[in-house]
Amino acid sequence: MPRLIIDNQKIEVPEGTKVIDAAEQLGIMIPRFCYHSALGAVGACRLCAVKFLEGPVQGIEMSCMTDARDDMVVSTDDPEARAFRRFIIECLMMNHPHDCPVCDEGGHCLLQDETVSGGHDIRRYKGKKRTFRDQYIGPFVQHEMNRCIHCYLCVRFYQEFTGYRDLAAYQIGYRVYYGRFEPGQLESPFSGNLIDICPTGVFTDKPARYRGRRWNMERSPSVCIHCSLGCNTVANARYREMLRQEARLSESVNGHFICDRGRFGFGYANLPDRPRRAEIGKNEASWTEAVRALANRLTISDGASEMKKTAVLGSARSSLETQAALAILAGSAGWPMPAYFADPHQSSVCRTVVRRLDEGLAVSMKEIERADWILAVGADPINEAPMLALAMRQAVRNGGKAGVIDPRPVFLPFDFTHLPIPREQMEFCLNHLIHSGIARQEADDAGEAVAGFYAQLPEEAEFEEAVREGISTLAEGLKQSEHPVLICGTDIVPLSTPDLAADHAHLLNRIKNTCGLFYILPGADAFGAAMLEASAESAFEDLLKAIEDGEITALMVVENDLIGAYPNRKRLETALDRLELLIVLDYLSTPTVDRADFFLPTTTVFETGSCFINQEGRLQYAEQVHAVGAPIRQLRGRSHPPREHRDEVPGGDPRPAWRAVADLVRALDLDEIRLYTSGPESWLTGSKGPFRFFQEKIYPPREGRILPAESEVAPFKSSIKKEAKKPEAGTLDILFVDRTFGAEALSALSEPIRRAEPAAAAFIHPKDASELGLSDGDSAILRFEEGDLEIPVALNNDMARGLLVIPRKPDLEWQTAGARFPRIARNRIAGVRKETE
């Protein structure tokens, strides 16, 4: 381990550490533009020059290109080094326009900072500056090439780190141009990181353009809630309006970057039609009135203290505080325990996940980057959890092999083996693949349980040639692998797959000594929701049954668009019609809210501090960003600044959902006074489930995994089928799936995301399409019993046969199909020719 001296401070660093990083460990930030710890060094900008006084290297050198070695004596503020850096800045500034007053980067611009701190204060260059034409590069990022200082960070990030090729560098020298070949939306769903990574104002945040300087913003560390990964962000708000999000470094979750869905998906919080007043019937009411009236309605009349039996449905997008408060409310009121998933499929698979995941198996995204063999089952990372695709890409860049068993047309920005297997055969394929990649001897040596499980796995399998080849490639990779990771989706897999994936992870764990297991869940706090459901054995299907039977006449839905999420529209409508009372708490305007008899407005993640547990069981806290209230921009007429004295904030009625629950507990005069007498730490404490973590009574809690050391479920209990299930002839399976943009409920409401989303289309294999007489761009009309669904089709070769893949867009009435995984006879599909001009 080399020992060296930097600015008179001694330090010892691991072999291969660059001097720039060694200095950073000492708290000395050497100026840099082109160096980024996630992208490595190229030595392009020459700004990190330092002087080596003694040792193996002498004189001015780039600290990002020089490995720390023994006996080095480095000075970062030697006059010669400072003069060098000042000269570099002066050269970079020659072509940089003096447009800081109208540049959005001003205030958090690295070039601005380095220019001022580097001491370049008088411009000697009097000539013309080189100019470029800017491009339209989509609704997320604003392009302004004149400001470029040619550090190459954008292209290196875009091409090397994320694996997309439509942003490139053109020309040479001071005329280097970064852009697309022709104007158009950037293809990468990680393009927003260009805004963070650009040291100056070439790429700036387009939706937040001209909306405020960094010092105008209320900034807080937050957590993204647009998928289950829980990437860390910094949220920026101004005048009670969310304006911008930036990636926040998290060593274990997202690294330095986030995806565009997370960055630009916050628009739902600012919507002008966001409900901000409590409603009784359809009449607006004050918060206190509404809670009191609600308590009255819930209490059975004639003054008895008995209460109406009420079903409670929470949500996977609510905070852990809200989910727990609902459980306490239901428990103390004598109601059935709350359910959290409207969709029975999600409920079932998520409960399996929380039962099976433990410290021995769970891996973070950082650990996925270090894996040498990754197999994803029933997962479409770029659409379901975009940052996962980026983590997998880093593993592949480091020499790892990756494969995906999934019927959908899966695209990933790196080389991987796709096995487009029908949904029912995925498990069989997985079993066969693991069998092929592990030798019998290895399994026998790993103990009786492993050998017994291994012996059940199918040795023979009949697949098409291409699939067989893919399986043998992946099996070969598995044989050589030392750090395998299994990724298991939950959106489209059969109910038993999460269990099976865990068993295989155990198998590989016993044989290879290490194997990670990584689930993808539906929702930011699906993990907490599933834990609560699992410990109470509650499910929405049971509640719905009780509503249909007339046993329960009131339903309280909290931050969940039940009507949008339940897969059988007709059944749900009938059940809702039977209700006497529908209570809805939410921060969105949804069809469910429109039907509510009582409505209480709640706050978003930006207006309350709240906890979320991501899919690997990591608990994280998102801080409050701004105060509750309508954005000042939306106050119409003469209401701002206020002309008369008022003591309330316009649109300031919404409260955290758990606050509403606490108010209700108080109004109902229930026992659980801790809900309103003290903070969440008092009622998040418990001995089981997610609450084990709160034993310390610290609130907000410390970040970390809350998994048990070992799962209570014994491994290797999955039933293994010897034969692959044959798909039914004459029918097509329909999969309703997530998309990167436009299918996730919250971000789909955000204006820039809506502009970026592709037109809705159902993917179909060309052979199926030609049998149905459909060609690319035609519309298919699916005649379900409850109604028709019309959608254009897009042909795709890289998917399973006998399948239609339809994005679950909010404006597409997919619930007409009546089932989560519907099957449709081919003769019930009609085609409509594409209109040709």
Next chain:
Amino acid sequence: MDSEAGREEAALLNRLRTRLADFEKDRANLLSILRMIQETFSYIPEEAIYMAADHLDLAPSEVYGVATFYNQFKFNPPGKYPIKVCLGTACHVKGGDIILENFERKLDIREGETTPDRDFSLERVACVGCCALAPVALVGEAVHGHMAPSKVEGLFTRIQVEKEMAEREKRRHESAR
């Protein structure tokens, strides 16, 4: 673009398709392909970039990135009258940039571009070897020395006159036949 040039270019693109097939699908061949394209067209048209990218399984941005790296590749078709303005040392001192600007203004194109009717293209060069005549401009092969803004105007008149004369000649020729 007049239809004659359009037809000609379509034919060239067809020829390019067959010539591309001679190259192995290896990204190391990109430079040779770009040179072949430039030999075929005298410049690199946009469609050819797409075709080369398609052939080598590269993104068009990558092909364009390599092509623009080299100054020798042209992205605009040469005009019928290629105009070159010298900005070598002597011409620079004598105000060559003013001459260039006059051409730009007169033709409404910028240096490196071609007029939409493809009659004129404008380029800057460094020294044509007759510094005594500075500032110098070339129209085709003809050298015009001691250029001045008024002479730019005169040049175009002359070209116009020559053009009309050639046309008259042509018509007379045809009627005589």
